[in-house]
Amino acid sequence: MPGPDPAPGPGATVVGASTEVGPAPDEDGATPGEARSPPAAPPVVSSEAQLAEDLARRAWSIEALLAGHLGPEIDTGALLDLDLTRSDLDAAALLERLAQPPRARRRVRRWRPARRAPAALSSPANLAEARIRLVDAVSHWLLVPEAHRAAALQYQAERVAASQREQVVRGGLLTRWRALTTGTEQLRALLEGRLEPAAEPEPLLRLDLADPHELLRSIERRRRLDSTHAGGATAPRPAAAAPPEPAGAGVAEEPTADAVAAMTVEGLQAAVKRAEAAFDVQRGRLLRLTSDQRAQLVADHHARRRQLASEEAAVKAAEIQRAAEEQALAQGRANAAAKRIEEAQDAAAVAAARREAALEAARQAKSEARRIVAEDQARLLGVREAQALFEAALTERRTETTRVHDAALERSRRAEELVTDARTDGRSAEDADASYVDLRRELTTAREQLGRALRSIATGRSEAPAVGDTPADPGGDVDRQELLALYDRVTEENRRLRELERDLAWDQAASHRDDVVLLNTARLAVLEVTSARLRSDVTGFGAAGVEQVARELEQIALELRYQALSLPRYGRRLLRDFETAPVPVAWGLIQVLLAVVLLRWWRRRANGLFSVGQRRLLTGRRRSRLARIAASWLWYIDRVRKPLELLAVLWFIANTVQGLVDHDQLELLWLTASWLLVGSAIVLWIDAVATRDALRYTHVARERANLRFRSLRLVGLNVVLVGLLLSTAEVLVGRGAIYRWVITTCWVLAIPVTVVLVGWWRKHVFAALEAEKSDKFAHWVLRFDAGASGFAMAALGGAYLVARGVGRWIMQRLSGLEVTRRLMAYLFRREVAKQAVATGGADRLQPLDGELRERLLESSSRDILPPTLNKAIDQVMAVTATTGTTIVAIVGERGMGKTSVLRRLAERSTVAAVRVECPAGGYPQLVGALTEALSAPRRDEASLISTLSAGEPTVVCLDDVQRLVRPVIGGLRGIDALGELARQAGPHVSWVFSMGAPAWQYVQRARGDRLFFDHVCRLRPWSEEDIAALLRQRSRIAGIEPSFEGLVVPRRYDAQAAAPDLDRGEQGFYRILWDYADGNPRVACLFWAESLCRVHPAAGTDGGPVRAVVRLFKEPSAAELDALAMPIRFVLRSLIQLEVATVADLIEAARLTPAEAADAIRYTVAHGYVECRDNVYAVSWPWYRAVTNMLRRQHLLAS
Structure with a gap:
């Protein structure tokens, strides 16, 4: 027997003595007994090659029969019936083969199907080879024991019978699926009042208890029905309303009929089960209706049918009436013409x-x-x-x-x-x-x-009969x-x-x-x-x-x-x-004249008005971002307004005279004017964009500006010409042959236009590429700037410069989006990391000493605050300036500037202000700190309340109030006590609390609408520009001069490609810090300090700024944090929520055993995730952002 191959063999269809066998089996495996032979068409032997193919297929089919892999659709009787009158079988060769002594074979007691089909069928080289294959197959069949042949034939007969039974089962299942699907759709349509009028609703309302597939006879389907509609059966409904369809019913998309027909028996059974479930849902909705409601559904359906029939009859009658009227009218016209x-x-x-x-x-x-x-x-x-x-x-x-x-x-x-x-x-x-x-x-x-x-x-010639001359006077007395x-x-x-x-x-x-x-x-x-x-x-x-x-x-x-x-x-x-009704014509002419006069008046004054508007927007007292945007738009509008003004006037004139002149007369004129003027406006807008971009980064000579405008005008003229031809052809003759010809051949215009443009720009292209020698493509193009190849290289270089300019313009427009900035920061970081690996030289660099690091990280009142924080301070001051007790919450992430806001608020306050940091330990410790700050006689709550009540108007600024919040049962007692204290302190005391974002989220979820704050000010992440300004100021205060040499950001990653490399490197690195810190200024300052290195020996002179080289900082490993055990993650989450905590706090908040908490704390401290000061633990700043990101990824911390 052949080796194992689970693929089934193809079958052969034998008609008389001619045989056609399906293609060779695939090799992907199937169990013995599975046949996947394609149906074969009746053969037509038309040549010797076709006869050879038929003989080879017949031989293969005999071998497949012996192996137990012949397709069940094959007739074995016809396969084994050989006609000796034909040349199919070489009888002499067969007798010679049978006369040979049998080879030694392993004795097999009984026949079994082979594990794989015979080798794949291959086309014979000629007819002789095909006959040899057939002789081999027939001799193989005759030489096996009779019991094996009988067993093979019996096995094939069983497969044929099984296949027939499977087809019967498949047919029944397919019919059942179709009936269920149709019934489901009709039931749903009947219940929703949209059943097709031609459908009969009565069969849908009958129960055939003799049907074994009936819903009510199946316990399983009745239970599923009850569970599906549980709780909704007794709800009262209007008399004609159907029960609502259960949630999720009908949502799953059913396969198509063709897909179901191609399924296996198991797939069909599953499809029938799903169809039964969908049918049961609709039948259940129907059964839960009362008899009156079901009768009403049928009555409504018949009413809709009658109404539709009536409407169709009315439409048909109307059509007949209209046709009759038209015919009568035509007949009337014909009769009138005949009468005339x-x-x-x-x-x-x-x-x-x-x-x-x-x-x-x-x-x-x-x-x-x-x-x-x-x-x-x-x-x-x-x-x-x-x-x-x-x-x-x-x-x-x-x-x-x-x-x-x-x-x-x-x-x-x-x-x-x-x-x-x-x-x-x-x-x-x-x-x-x-x-x-x-x-x-x-x-x-x-x-x-x-x-x-x-x-x-x-021609104007008339065919009317000529009258001739006036009759002459013949004289006499004739009348x-x-x-x-x-x-x-x-x-x-x-x-x-x-x-x-x-x-x-x-x-x-x-x-x-x-x-x-x-x-x-x-x-x-x-x-x-x-x-x-x-x-x-x-x-x-x-x-x-x-x-x-x-x-x-x-x-x-x-x-x-x-x-x-x-x-x-x-x-x-x-x-x-005009002669019969002069007023409308005169009024139309007056409107046209007024439009022309108004246009001329506006043209004389528009330049001055736009200049004044831009100057006022840019030099006003409040030069906001919105004012700059408005001034920019005014500049653009001033550049493109002239053709648009003329187009607006022409539109007004066309609409005014439309009632005086035929519309067809204006269509072509308006089409031509709109194409020309809109094309001119687009050319002016593109030139304005290019001009503004060039003025922003480079100083472009007037010659290049004029050349750019000439080039845009040339390209625009060709585009307008093609568009105008297409539009005119479409209006006059539709999208016919001329339209297709223009679309097909319009690219031909690009050839002379390209030649002209390259001739104009050739020297400018090479001059621009000369300034970009660091670019590999520019360097390659410059190698062929002379000779015959110079023209082609100028075209390539020009296309490259245009594409890069367009890309830079797009990046400029997208750079305002945070997603784009983060993507650019990722690209910067990757490129800088590559440069760091390539350049090396880390042995010559030393990190900043402790004093310089402290200067960089130290917060002071001189720090620049972003506009968002200044706005928050103004809002808080406005709230606290009102009479009565006010409680304000300043919410933000750790390091986001809450302390700076409280410090500036205390400095700017017009009344007495006291700023207190909430100590660790809870509400009693806070009361003690407040009594000490306010010089109360005793360190208790009553003394504090009396001191506040008897004093002058005061603003109490409490920092780190999140230390009063503990994520445990009863963990809000401290914040509740603080709120009660604020209410009892008197109407002239205002309270400003700063609270971490995780603690605020916990308070908000726990208290909901019962929060007692008059105003909540949420500190947003700092922008990239604010982070960069802070880092520059901190470096200047610390006496550090950062050097960005060696940080070369590729121009393809930057919108400001025309800026110097050092400026782009600085901006790119600040963007990296902003992206990693996620707008947190404290984290950005920390990693800024990590990125500064002093060159050994120390650069700089005594008393001068310290020169430091900027290198990419090393990020904490995210994979290391993702691999932490769950107890450690719980400890880190508790520390983020509490900010600072003792061991007892962590055991209670993380719900760990003392041993688990001790091991977790030991591990985190050892790896630097957590730092300990005076037995109080907090997440260390170097790992703060990595830890919060990990907790958000693990859904342990809300964003």
Whole structure:
């Protein structure tokens, strides 16, 4: 037997003597008996190679049958039925193989399925090799014992039977899942009042107790139902309201039907279980309704069905009525036109009869004068006959125009239906292709009709019958009154027919133009659903594409010609409107003139107004950040305002004259003006941004500034040109071939633009790169600045400089965000750490001595306080200045400046102020400290209260009040006693407490709304700028001159890439300290001291500043803290909450045994996490930030 391979083999389908076998088995393993053979199609042996493949597959299938891995869909009878009349099997070779003496085999008592299928099927080299494989497989089958063959066939039959049973089970489970899913959705829809009107609700309300799957027959499902709806069954509900769906019901997303159909039996069973659970939820909601409520649901559903049927009937009736009205209207128009034609023909017949009579009278005239008059009368009657026939022809032309327009509307509607069907029903693209060809042909006809109409209008020639000259006076006493009256009537009719002809020509042109627009829109819509080949031909650059572009250009020319011919007509209409109703036209003209005058007035005064506004914002008394931002915006607006002002005036004029002039006349003008002016504004804005950035960091020559503006204007002009072409094409002919051509070929404009720009900027690019020689890319580009490659290198260098400038501008805008600053600080820190490893030289550096460190860390009244702390002091002073007892809390993290705030508050207070630090030990010790500070006669609470009550207005500043708070049961007695003391001290005493943030959170959670503070001032983390200012001041006071040499921040990490390396290194290092300290000034000062090193021997002279080199500090190990045991973490958390604590405090707060607390304290002190002073413990400052970060990560400390 082959070696172990758990992969099942593919099956083979045998039809007669031809065999097709599935692909070779995969190697990922499956238990024996599992078959995953793909179904095989009936084979067609069309060549020798195909016959060789079939024979090889058949041989493989016989081996798979012996191994017990043949697919259950394979017919073993057909597989083992060999037709000797065919050339499938070499019988002679088989007999020769069977005649050979059998090889020694390990005797196997009984047959078992192999652990793996035969080796993967490979294609035979030729037919002879395939026949050899088949002979080997057949001989192998015949040489095994009969019992083994029978066992293999029996095993295969069992697998086939098992597969059939599995298919039956799968079919039942799939049917069950579909029924449950459908029932769940219908039940939910019925309960929510949105069941489909076509669905019947009655089957959903029946219980089939004979069904084994019924909910009420399953104990498990009844229990699950009760647990799901526990507590909600007895709640009263309105009569028609369904019970609420349980929380979480229906939230899980069910798999799709295709995914369920591909599942195994186990997966189907799980899917049915989930479907049963969802169905039970909805059935439970239904069962918990009363009978009346269920009946009401059914009644509501039937009412909705009737209402929907009524609405559909009403809509259909309305459509029928509308169609009938339209048909009646069309019929009426047709009848009216036919009547007018008939009347015109009757008038022509009458005129013809009268003309014949006049001719007869001329022939019978007795004098020459009478004959001349009769002939003129006959001529005019002939003209009148022609006029009547011409009017009939005009009526027929108008009727034909209406018919053509109706046909275009109908064709557009059919095209819309075709597109909708293609997108919803997946209609074949062949129908769309045929429809597109028809639409294109009809659109060509519509364009030809529009062209003829426009040519007729342009020529101005009238087809109305000419009247001729005025009849001459023949002399004599002949009466000519009737002749002259006839001449006047014919002349007036000629004028009327000319006007009618002219109006018909314009109506025809407008109608044909609408037809062109309708059919072109329908064509583009159908084009989207046509075959890909047709779309590619129509919008491509082949013959069909060129032809389509020519058609669209013709349509554009027709549209522009129509607009041009319309201008005189609209002018005449405007004059006619002015004559009939002069007020609206005059008011519109006055508004336009006022807008122009206002624009000119503003242009003369705007420069001065913007300059004054910027100067006042920048030089005012309160030069706040908001004022600087406003001044900056004014500067930008002043740079870009001119095109925007003109655009606003044009918009006002367009909206004003829109009622006086046709909207189509203004659309193209407004489109062109908006593209040009908006493009100009964008160019000016980009130039303003670049100018401001350049003025901030560098001094740019006027030549480069002018060149930059010329370059931006060139690029902007090309962009506007492309955009204007696209917009104009979309407005005139839609997104057709011209639109696609422009989009496809617009990049060609970039080639000459790039050549021109590189020629302009070549020397400036190389000059800028010369100043960036430290950059590797700049250095590489400068190596090829001459010769033929110089042009390409100038282009690359220019693109590099532009990309870096854009990136710097983005970083400048994002640098105000804390997330961005922290990311930049991380990048700075990583780069500085690399430089420290690369440079070395630590043996020459020595840390600062103790005196210098104390100067750096010592807080004094000269320290710079950030605006946030000064604002907090002002708020506290405002609260304490009110009459009556006030209690204010200043809350902040340890080291955040609470003590400095109390010190400044005591210094600025206008009344007597006393500042006391809360000692460790609790409330009694605080009372003693207060009595000592206030010189009370006794050291008890009563004496303290009497001293405060009898004294002058006083502000009592208590520092470190968090020492009165203990995170244990009864740990707030001290703070409660302090609050009672404040209430009893009298109305002229104000109290200001400073408290650590962890203790405040504990008090806030414990007391909630019962807090007694009048005002709470929370100290926020210091900003990066405030930290940097504090460190500079502390260094200056301590007499230290820090040197940032060697700290080179890469320009790609800094927004101020134009700044000197030393300035960027200083700013970057301050950012590192701010990020690590998380805005805590005490932590920042500590690690600032750790970062300063004196060069050995000590630099500096006596009496001068000490020169110290800045190197990256070593951070405490976060991984070391994360590996601490839980008791140690509890001790550290207690110390953070208490700030200072004794061993007894830690045992009580951390809830540890004395032994556990002693071991934890010993360990933390030994590793430097905790420091001990006078048997009082506190977290050491070097590890403070690392410990708080670890506790927050472990969710042991609130943020």
